[in-house]
Amino acid sequence: MSTTSSRKVYNMYERRQAIPIIYVRGTHYEVGFDVGRTFAALIREFVNVFKPLNEAFIPLYNSPQGQTVYNETLATVKQSFPQYIDELQGISDGAQVEFYKLFLLHMDEILPNVVDNNNSIDAPIGCSSICVNEPDSEVIGHTEDALSENLNNYYFVSAHIISTDPQGKYKVKEERFTSLCYAGHLPGYTMNYNHHGLVFSINTLSARKLNSGKTPRHFITRALLSAENFYQAQQILRDTGVGAADGCSINMTFLKQEGDRVFHNAEMGPAIDNNKESQLNILTVSPGECIMHCNKYLRLKVPEVTGLIIDSSIERMDTFQKFNKPKSKEDVIKMLGDTGAKDNQVFRDNAGVEEFLKTICVGIFDLKAKTWSIYKDNPKTNEPLVVLPMVLKE
Template sequence: MTGTTATEQLQPHGKNIPRRQCIPILYTKGTHYDVGFDVGRTFAALIKSFLEISVPLNTEYLPLYKTPEGKAVYDATLKSVKESFPQYIRELEGVAHGAGVEFHKLFLLHMDDITPNATNRINGVHPPIGCSTICVNQPDNEILAHTEDALQETLNHFYIVSAHIIESTPQGKHRVSEERFTSLCYAGHLPGYTMGYNHHGLVYSINTLSANTLHSGKTPRHFITRALLSVPNFEQAQKILRDTGVGAADGCSINMTFLKQEGDRLFHNIEMGPAAPGENQSQLNVLTISSGESIVHANKYLRLPIKEVTGPIIDSSVARHEAFDRLGKPKSKEDAVNMLGDQSGKVHTVFRENGGDEFVKTIAVGIFDCRKQTWSLYSDNPKHNEPLFVLPLVLKS
């Protein structure tokens, strides 16, 4: 066998495997549970491997889950999500059953840093970190480009799910009976919290934002962004993000456009913050750009006045924005590729491989071309590599 050493062949599955040029994709159709089961069954090996090596899960979330305080935070959050989005709980149960893994481990992953923060009022040792997005809105270039950055154990532990979900009755607080979408997914995670599109023409990406104070009994961002995959228009997207009646438990930045909108192309960046104390809806700030403008966003609040955590996520975001400033305003797909592949930083780089925050890696890069209606996926630095594949954006007629 060429290209692989004997030592590499003997390494445990999922540990210390070099970057693979591989992004598996699953096409599936059925109810929420059916789709979840198919995902779990198809990617069971990847999901089990990821649960075994996930540092936050095994060193923080599970130990806290076994305490009365941590279990109370878990139970309050699960109860809230079941009331708002029971269909996504069934979908996640399908993943657990299909993969043969415990549901509570998957749900803890979806809670992210909520468990340590809401339990002990401390930020996790290994907080969720990552992602840069660039939106280019020029007459001949309408691009949404995104790096998917994650803790290093996520490398080689992701896949794409293209699903058509049909239920006999409307589901959840937003009364949705049909969804059709394609999304990049971390192993064992629901679709929605990375980058993807739906058949209504929504194209979007997510940047994690880390508020200093999180709350139990609210909606984790993973479930709010999962619900985004159902939206037909910008008005409904804002409604889902606002999550009136409950509100977000944590925060993120959403970059989006709608391919079937009337008039000139518009891109939006929405900063979502946790529901303020005593409030029952997310904090939102919306930035909309028209032709001739651009958006760059990393993992730091730029407009919402929310106290953030300190540490690598902020340091890296500042460094990436400084790199974007040096490279200038993007006006083309080539500019976006050059910026997202940049590794000129001395400590923190945009495309992250072995920088000062080496526990974080860029695991994939996606380029949505809104004019050609394509999604190019890279499993390595786009400055030096061709896309692994290019998917057509299939829209509802």
């Protein structure tokens, strides 16, 4: 007797309607271990299929000069943030994936840039963020755009980390946050909020010259999850004493601030030459103003790479300029769901097909409602998959 099955063969380039979440409490290592153990299958799959890691980062890591850059950078992070190295070691042990592969993911383009003076990914990678600051609408909207291998390989981490002794250069004893994380990555480099009321999203920026022996942006944004106020956030981004190895843009606000709502966009650039501090330019907007940012420096004078990431950022910003100034959550959703551009749409999706880049999800932080909505599909035509409450420290 024969039977037919309606089961579909798994296609890694097809959107899955699922985002797993872990609620976890413990030390940095314990939290990392439980994240690694819980999401081991996702982490292993991602490490196995992520082309930049396997085709660029690991071969360079196996070279003498690559070993020097890797070891210098690891030593620097261990000195400043030993707790986050413990956390990453926990992910490594829990997932049973070699630590060096996970650390290479956090170094990102540093190895190919420093060793070969090369950006190994010539693709329109990047995210788009919009902040609206109106009397009746306070919103941060963000598209999470990444290489196609990331499409279904991410999860939420909602963590409460308690340390007996102060940890790292900023002497932190407690952290509590929720973050969207790529598989095998520390929290902090996508969309996030912490229990002090800091809400932020990240746009990758690609400086032409990166640094060995400085702090990779992934660890700076991980540290940002501990910030209690805007002063601490600036301190973390400047990373005085070391400075950033690479760059990014941070769109942020604090829910518990006094007075009118203000939003900040911080452009962070690599420390220059022997300077031991990140380059930093911060734009602050008051009620009635908005922020729009993609993947190109708009104010900080940092020489950038050329290629598709810049072309894509310019076209997405051009798309935003065709709209009226956004004044509501609905306006932000229309803009982040736009697919009208010729080459580089704001919402990127060629369903079920391998391509360089996809918008893997869209997040909308509604700061008045204190909710965080995540859309797996285009938010213009779909409901959010999940709406999370933002729980703050009393």
